[in-house]
Amino acid sequence: MKKLLLSCFIAVVFLAGIFCFLSLPLSADTRLVDFAVNQGDGISLIASRLESNHLIRNRFVFILSARVLNLHRRLQAGTFRLSPSFSTGEITQRLSQGGRSDYWLKVIDGTRLEEITPSFPKNKEGYLFPDSYLIPADYSLDDILEVIAKNFDSKFSQAKLSSTSQLSDRQSVILASLLEREGRTLETKQKIAGILLNRLNINMALQVDATVQYARDTLRRPKDYWQPLAKTDLKISSPYNTYLHPGLPPGPICNPGYDSLYAAFHPIASDYLFYITDSQGRLHLASTLADHNTNIARYLK
Numbered sequence: 001m002k003k004l005l006l007s008c009f010i011a012v013v014f015l016a017g018i019f020c021f022l023s024l025p026l027s028a029d030t031r032l033v034d035f036a037v038n039q040g041d042g043i044s045l046i047a048s049r050l051e052s053n054h055l056i057r058n059r060f061v062f063i064l065s066a067r068v069l070n071l072h073r074r075l076q077a078g079t080f081r082l083s084p085s086f087s088t089g090e091i092t093q094r095l096s097q098g099g100r101s102d103y104w105l106k107v108i109d110g111t112r113l114e115e116i117t118p119s120f121p122k123n124k125e126g127y128l129f130p131d132s133y134l135i136p137a138d139y140s141l142d143d144i145l146e147v148i149a150k151n152f153d154s155k156f157s158q159a160k161l162s163s164t165s166q167l168s169d170r171q172s173v174i175l176a177s178l179l180e181r182e183g184r185t186l187e188t189k190q191k192i193a194g195i196l197l198n199r200l201n202i203n204m205a206l207q208v209d210a211t212v213q214y215a216r217d218t219l220r221r222p223k224d225y226w227q228p229l230a231k232t233d234l235k236i237s238s239p240y241n242t243y244l245h246p247g248l249p250p251g252p253i254c255n256p257g258y259d260s261l262y263a264a265f266h267p268i269a270s271d272y273l274f275y276i277t278d279s280q281g282r283l284h285l286a287s288t289l290a291d292h293n294t295n296i297a298r299y300l301k
Contacts, residue, residue, distance in 0.1 A: 025086055026084040029083070030083055030085045031084075033083070034136070035055065035080050035082045036079045036134070037075065037078060037079075037095065038077060039077040043066060043075060044063065046075060047059035050091065055083075055086075055091065074096040076095060076097065076098040079102045080094055082094065102135060102136050104135070106132045107128050109257035111225075112225060112255070114225070115225055125252050126253075127148075127149065129148060129155055129156075130257045131148075133148060156173075159258060160261075160265050163266065165197070165266070171248055172261070172264045176256035176260040176264040177255070178196065179193055179256065180255075180256035182209075183263070185259075188277075189259060190262075190267055191275070192275055193264055193268070194270050195270065195272050195274070195275050198273055199273060200248070203246050205243060205245070206248070207242055209229055210226070211241065211253055212236060212238075212243060214240050214249075215240035272286060272287050274286040274287070276292070276299060278299040
């Protein structure tokens with residue numbers, strides 16, 4: 001009996017030693033990293049992610065520690081500043097005390113600045129790269145803009161690689177914003193880019209409906225943007241009205257996605273000067289006004 005008790009005692013001490021060792025900080029690295037717990041995340045998922053992010057030694061020890069401390073039902077959602085120099089018990093305590101309430105900011109392809117938020121400066125139109133951004137609750141407006149700007153710069157550089165366009169970077173962003181509203185697929189956008197560049201080269205008005213929509217909506221601030229044009233809208237006095245003013249508009253009309261940026265830098269060359277898009281999203285091209293009018297009569301009426 002004594003031998004059995006001694007064996008059990010040794011086993012308990014051994015297991016306790018393993019538990020204590022695996023509860024120690026993973027390293028002496030004191031850097032703090034953000035760790036997000038989403039609403040509804042269970043303890044097993046949290047433990048697994050802590051382990052995979054190299055913040056704890058063992059996920060099972062974290063689960064046991066949380067239960068021993070009676071904190072397994074008190075883990076909070078939010079973003080926490082954690083360090084691999086924290087012990088498992090300390091991390092468990094921190095996760096039970098509530099973190100920052102970060103939020104997602106989603107920028108949708110083709111939306112203009114006012115559709116995202118009126119807080120952003122007007123000069124950021126065209127440069128708010130469409131994506132989903134996890135924003136810490138304590139970020140200032142400048143911090144948010146810096147996050148978006150870094151993403152834009154990265155995607156812009158990728159899209160520009162091996163560019164065949166002669167436009168400046170600023171002009172390319174403006175063109176990309178037109179393509180975002182005018183084309184649906186990458187190939188369609190590249191074809192439209194070639195046609196608009198042909199018009200620019202002969203100083204022919206671009207006559208892009210989306211630029212007039214932008215001009216109209218800037219004047220009227222509607223509840224819903226990008227609504228179809230009325231004939232009277234084509235007479236709106238604005239430098240963004242590309243029916244009245246040849247050349248590119250003075251600035252982007254929306255925030256273009258990657259395909260539109262790529263198409264602006266990689267247009268498909270052709271002799272076409274006209275295009276329309278039918279109700280099925282198909283592009284119909286023409287080299288002459290007569291052929292263009294034929295396409296309109298055939299596909300739009």
